[in-house]
Amino acid sequence: MDTFEELLAEGAAVPVEGWDFSWFAGRATEARPSWGYARLIGERMAGAAAALDVQTGGGEVLATVARAPALLVATESWRPNVPVAARNLRPLGASVVEAGNSLPFRDAVFDLVVSRHPVHTPWDEVARVLRPGGTFLSQQIGAGTNRELSEAMLGPLPPPEPQHFEHRVAAAGLTLVDLRAERLPVEFFDVAAVAYFLRKVVWTVPGFSVERFRPQLRAVHERIVRQGVFRSSSRRVLVEAVKPG
Numbered sequence: 457m458d459t460f461e462e463l464l465a466e467g468a469a470v471p472v473e474g475w476d477f478s479w480f481a482g483r484a485t486e487a488r489p490s491w492g493y494a495r496l497i498g499e500r501m502a503g504a505a506a507a508l509d510v511q512t513g514g515g516e517v518l519a520t521v522a523r524a525p526a527l528l529v530a531t532e533s534w535r536p537n538v539p540v541a542a543r544n545l546r547p548l549g550a551s552v553v554e555a556g557n558s559l560p561f562r563d564a565v566f567d568l569v570v571s572r573h574p575v576h577t578p579w580d581e582v583a584r585v586l587r588p589g590g591t592f593l594s595q596q597i598g599a600g601t602n603r604e605l606s607e608a609m610l611g612p613l614p615p616p617e618p619q620h621f622e623h624r625v626a627a628a629g630l631t632l633v634d635l636r637a638e639r640l641p642v643e644f645f646d647v648a649a650v651a652y653f654l655r656k657v658v659w660t661v662p663g664f665s666v667e668r669f670r671p672q673l674r675a676v677h678e679r680i681v682r683q684g685v686f687r688s689s690s691r692r693v694l695v696e697a698v699k700p701g
Contacts, residue, residue: 588701598691
């Protein structure tokens, strides 16, 4: 078995660009929601004429689409991910634009907008760029995701604030079509996977660094040595809304 220091050094060295989680194979697992987000966007893209993926990461999920619309655009706010997304989405003929919450597109240009795990959803902007009758489909990170891991690093936390998706959709002038939520098991089998995850999924522990949280990481390592696993849980929410008209 690798030592704590060896594992920590390994977890600290893995590049965090892109949104490919294949490195975790055999080291961590996370169950996927029953609705199958990648399948859903593949179905929607096949029937769209113009589509936008907001906060695409490295484009890894969008790249699975079998049939792309004539106009396909993706935005990404973290600069190191932009060339990764451009490379992954080139076979689909997609354009990748570096952009944050302000979407640099004309009003009513897309009939489909999708977004997977956005850090922040620009609801008003999504509604603005949608055509009347257009669809917004998003898999959101539910409140309290990986709370067990967050508390292992930060100590007890206050209850998560409600996300009020119904109100956010309505306030943007959209009509809610579907809203589903699931809680899913997450398992980490070594502390290298924990360290890498926290470096990559930065909202889990704001301000995380391996050096700053070394004592907490050692405690998690010792727990994994004793029990064989560190268990956490993710929350995922599927939101589908349409623009009236």
